[in-house]
Amino acid sequence: MYLWAMHEMILILDFGSQYTQLIARRVREMNVYCEIHPWNKCPEITPNIKGVILSGSPFSVRDEASPRPDLSAIKGKIPLLGVCFGAQYLAHHFGGEVLPSSIREYGRAHLKFIDHSNVLMRGMSDGSQVWMSHGDTIKKIPSTYKIIASTEDVEVAGYEIEGEQTFAIQFHPEVYHSMEGAILLRNFIVGVCGCTQDWTPESFVDETVASLRAKVGSDKVILGLSGGVDSSVAAVLLHKAIGDNLHCIFVDNGLLRKHEFEQVLDSYKHMGLNVKGVNASEEFYTALEGETDPERKRKAIGKVFIDVFDRESKEIKDAKWLGQGTIYPDVIESVSVNGGPSQTIKSHHNVGGLPDYMKLQVVEPLRLLFKDEVRRIGRSLKIDDAILNRHPFPGPGLGIRILGDVTKEKVRILQEVDHIFIQGLKEEGLYNDVWQAGAIFLPVQSVGVMGDERTYENAIALRAVSSTDGMTADWCHLPYEFLARISNRIINQVKGINRVTYDISSKPPATIEWE
Numbered sequence: 001m002y003l004w005a006m007h008e009m010i011l012i013l014d015f016g017s018q019y020t021q022l023i024a025r026r027v028r029e030m031n032v033y034c035e036i037h038p039w040n041k042c043p044e045i046t047p048n049i050k051g052v053i054l055s056g057s058p059f060s061v062r063d064e065a066s067p068r069p070d071l072s073a074i075k076g077k078i079p080l081l082g083v084c085f086g087a088q089y090l091a092h093h094f095g096g097e098v099l100p101s102s103i104r105e106y107g108r109a110h111l112k113f114i115d116h117s118n119v120l121m122r123g124m125s126d127g128s129q130v131w132m133s134h135g136d137t138i139k140k141i142p143s144t145y146k147i148i149a150s151t152e153d154v155e156v157a158g159y160e161i162e163g164e165q166t167f168a169i170q171f172h173p174e175v176y177h178s179m180e181g182a183i184l185l186r187n188f189i190v191g192v193c194g195c196t197q198d199w200t201p202e203s204f205v206d207e208t209v210a211s212l213r214a215k216v217g218s219d220k221v222i223l224g225l226s227g228g229v230d231s232s233v234a235a236v237l238l239h240k241a242i243g244d245n246l247h248c249i250f251v252d253n254g255l256l257r258k259h260e261f262e263q264v265l266d267s268y269k270h271m272g273l274n275v276k277g278v279n280a281s282e283e284f285y286t287a288l289e290g291e292t293d294p295e296r297k298r299k300a301i302g303k304v305f306i307d308v309f310d311r312e313s314k315e316i317k318d319a320k321w322l323g324q325g326t327i328y329p330d331v332i333e334s335v336s337v338n339g340g341p342s343q344t345i346k347s348h349h350n351v352g353g354l355p356d357y358m359k360l361q362v363v364e365p366l367r368l369l370f371k372d373e374v375r376r377i378g379r380s381l382k383i384d385d386a387i388l389n390r391h392p393f394p395g396p397g398l399g400i401r402i403l404g405d406v407t408k409e410k411v412r413i414l415q416e417v418d419h420i421f422i423q424g425l426k427e428e429g430l431y432n433d434v435w436q437a438g439a440i441f442l443p444v445q446s447v448g449v450m451g452d453e454r455t456y457e458n459a460i461a462l463r464a465v466s467s468t469d470g471m472t473a474d475w476c477h478l479p480y481e482f483l484a485r486i487s488n489r490i491i492n493q494v495k496g497i498n499r500v501t502y503d504i505s506s507k508p509p510a511t512i513e514w515e
Contacts (some may be wrong), residue, residue: 003303007199008050010034010189015057015067015085018508021328021471022174023053023083025370026185035368039069045141051079051193054086056172056425059330060136061085065338068093079165079192084134087168091156095142106133108177111157115148118160120167121190128170130178131155135349137172154287165192201380205237208365212230212241216321221363222313223323225275226395227264230325230366232387233378234275237365238323246323247316248273251308253301254281255397255406257422258415277311280308284472288406294515297406309442313360322360325369327374341361391436392470400515404443409496414441416494417460424486427463437464440514442505448498457498460490465512473507
């Protein structure tokens with residue numbers, strides 16, 4: 001555990017809700033540190049834990065197999081907030097009654113009753129819009145419980161337990177559609193828990209550097225650079241901690257954007273980092289030959305990535321650590337948080353440890369940060385905006401933006417398309433309005449007409465999304481005129497493409513990348 005994890009913190013117990021990570025985001029936005037732990041692996045309640053939040057869940061509290069946490073060290077002893085399933089659990093297992101809802105309770109609702117004298121509800125407006133997402137409803141609460149909020153359809157939309165700092169709400173304050181959810185969460189975190197909001201970028205840097213020095217000592221660390229914000233911030237943090245004992249390696253996997261290998265190496269020249277470029281393109285192409293399954297492509301890219309690092313690590317005498325820019329969404333989407341119940345979405349090539357034969361330990365200074373937090377840290381470290389504002393780019397590169405098998409020719413085509421799209425966004429002042437953009441090579445061909453001749457060539461999908469942390473995203477409403485110009489430029493300048501489409505899917509239900 002890093003030293004900064006000993007800050008005052010909010011503990012979030014995860015019951016498997018896909019909204020759990022949004023609770024963490026909202027807490028972090030208040031400059032308060034928090035951690036997510038599975039309900040069945042609750043850590044020891046230490047003095048720095050100022051409060052606990054119980055998440056929602058896909059389970060019903062009435063099911064025999066539903067989560068049943070031991071709250072004996074928490075309830076009535078430190079501030080506790082139950083959200084959705086958490087609220088139902090605190091009612092059902094302590095003398096109340098939870099039954100199936102007579103109507104569907106999903107989506108927007110409005111609070112028709114608010115106890116404004118209650119510390120949790122202070123500052124909230126009458127009729128405040130909230131977001132419901134549950135199949136059960138609380139029909140009866142124990143005698144020591146007091147209702148503090150209701151909607152038209154849900155009498156027990158919020159309650160407190162008299163004599164305790166225990167509160168519960170049936171709705172989700174963490175989601176965007178609960179318009180005053182941030183007020184409620186601040187009331188709990190600051191007003192009830194008394195958090196001082198001291199978890200700042202500056203404190204993170206100071207304490208992480210100290211922690212890295214204590215952990216790594218005088219050992220040598222190898223770090224894979226990509227040119228993106230995550231690996232760059234991780235590199236500067238490590239360099240600040242251990243100086244020349246950090247050895248950075250940038251691998252050309254043949255799946256990078258056009259001219260990216262040369263540009264990335266050049267961008268680090270003036271940052272004082274020791275960087276070595278390694279061209280391993282052919283190894284990646286060989287591993288991907290004929291492979292079409294998205295998960296197996298990721299695994300193949302990850303394996304070669306590790307093999308290359310294993311080989312390069314042997315060139316650096318006494319290297320003991322592999323540094324990585326892994327961030328929280330990578331971890332969340334790859335495995336259930338800390339072995340908990342959240343559903344796995346997809347694997348990430350830099351998450352999950354190393355094979356036994358690779359004699360390096362992993363150090364991940366950004367593992368518990370969201371993307372926007374990483375950028376805040378980078379600004380405090382004075383990293384150039386050209387790096388900090390660079391769009392996220394997947395570790396497996398264009399390998400997961402080519403649907404189906406990967407070939408050099410497809411990579412060449414996609415690099416040209418991507419270059420036109422990204423440069424167009426920059427030229428027209430749209431780049432910084434977009435969180436991530438790229439092109440996807442589709443596994444279909446379509447009929448077209450060029451110069452009175454029939455063509456049968458490839459189709460491309462353009463993707464541009466807005467987001468803050470990658471956990472949720474919406475498609476960007478780029479001007480039609482811009483899309484028309486880019487489409488025309490791509491078809492005219494990139495041989496092999498005769499059709500361009502634009503992806504207007506949000507996350508969820510889609511993911512940002514197609515694979």
